[in-house]
Amino acid sequence: MRHHQAEWRGSPIAPACNPRFLERQCRKESITVGQTLILTGTQAAALAAKLCRVQVVAAYPITPQSKIPEVLSEYVEKGELQAEFVRVESEHSAMGVCISASIVGARVFTATAANGLAYMHEQLHWAAGARLPIVMPVTNRGLGAPWTILNDMQDTIAQRDTGWMQFYCMNNQEVLDQVILAYKVAEQLMIPTMVCFDGFRLSHTMMPVTVPSQEEVDAFLPPYRPLYTITAETPVNINPVVMTDPLPDPEGNLCPSYMGFRYRLQESFDQAAPVIAVAGREYGERFGRSYEDCLYRYKTEDADFLFVTMGSLASEASETTDLLREEGVNAGVIGLRVFRPFPVQELVKSIRKARNIAVIEKAISYGYEGALNTELKAALFSCNGHRPAVFNYIVGLGGKDVKPADLLEAAHDTIRSAENKTVQKHARWLGYGV
């Protein structure tokens, strides 16, 4: 396996697979960072929660997430983390506990995957509608039936419209960083946030992770200050029935209707991009790893062929990009760190020079194509004139290995089809066997 050079902008952390490079990188950043530990993605997520001083944790086991609550319960039982750990009887209750604990003003945390996330579905809508800054890592895993415990992104992509922000991680350093960032951003916008990372590929793979000190995280992330405090003197009825038209309160002030509340949520999403960028920049200034850019970019400057993808696939695509460059293809990679809010402007700007784009996805909207592909094409509609050829490839469902050969095939297929002026009618599935 070849390793590519780190020339990308944004996060200075290398794609997942090069520990030696990461160590070097960590040394380079040692002016501001704490110690470098070798951690799995789940350990990184749990450690991040501890550094964020979460006050209530409610979690239910599901592979490949289980290590997160295991590690957190150890922190709590050893007294290293002052938190209430609620060992719930289901994911539906895990989110139920988080919602109510957040309502009374606690910083809360849970984690799940796959069917556990699907079981939470109703509660996800509730958390977003109630405007609660809950942070939840999701170790991406395929949904049954039939059963798989292995990785794809169908679980989180299927929750796209629940009103949660969705961050995607490329390596375990990003898992730790994005959990801390997620609290910072969620508590400003009052929008719950999923931090998604690939099950097993990241959750169970050990990588060097540079861990900031508690003091540094405290300085970046102050204690959660809820919008209101429950008091006996001024009782409130939280999340009651809301009517279709604004109604006056006892003082005669018109209060929002149901649709008014929905509009406010969307408005906050519309304002989210700069909030994420500012927090990401501050993170970079403090810890040496900037997340100002919501996109991971690899050799995009002169690229006329681009892979557009998310999660650890971005590192795999980076490897393949080097192979393509050896073939003389000016290839590059864009990996979305933020899927909701969807980074329309950034994406459109960054693909302006590309003629051919292969969108590589580990999820599908049945009856159509990959959601990222649909959204990328929709984003292009907002940009004048530029119409690159966009081809969609579904890969890696249920943990199926995505090999450089698969991604080379996607690239060659895209470039060949574009030259032949072929329009793709259906997303092409790679590696499904029979």
Add this chain to the structure above:
Amino acid sequence: MSTAILDLPEQEFILPGTRTCAGCGLPIAYRYMLKALGPKTIMTHPACCLTILHGIYPKTPVAINAVNNTFASTAASASGLAAGLKALGREDYTVLAMAGDGGTYDMGIQALSGAAERETNFIYVCYDNEAYMNTGVQRSSATPSGAITTTTPVVPKRQPKKDFIRIMEAHHLPYLATTCSSYPGDLYNKFMKARDIKGTRFIHLAVPCPTGWGYPTGDTVKIGRLAVETGVVVLYEMEQEVLTLTGKSLSMARSGRKRPVDEYLKLQGRFRKMSAGQIEDFQRQVDERWEQLLKRAGF
């Protein structure tokens, strides 16, 4: 001894303007519950008749903090309130969870069983009006046999009511009680007692519903009393798993007088299709349960 009406605290937490149906038993009970629990109470409830009672945004007639939650997660929500308040050092609040029979016997059983097993520090009240009343009188597992509902419209419900209280007993709670909206003194005493006990406290509250049961709205208190006087509802409490009859049920046990169930059934439209045989069956079930409870209470 029941607290006399005149000895109850004057402070009201249920103000005029509740949106329940005329004759609803729920606000009667809720009023006395909150008098016992006081202002430092935070309650959580799913979509149910209570949602209606609590009113429409931005006004509410209920003067304690209330949290709405999803149907299956009342006890999970209470767990979250308890955990959050503890984490913030605000344990001086009483966490109260309330759901109907549908939200307890059916959909909420998992979260409630989980919270009870975890010994969560809260009071759970199942207000039982014996069907999904808020959605329009559909059958629940708390609906008694012989009742017509909108989902048993032609053939009245065949199965008997789920013995949910025994399921809660199996959780070995520090406090478990049954009460009824027609006996405010009994109800008040039980909530006063529950308030000062730590751990999961479960209270089954029988609440007549004129809309779903088919009786005149002025008869709610009378129907509730008849439920107790016929032994359909038995008032008791269990502290550290010791069963004690209370109030009217205790005096019935002492006097040996219990009215026939027919007096209770015949006043309600929902039982109008019951045959003489079915009424006999119903009587037999009530008698069996009454005898069991008498025995367990040491009679």
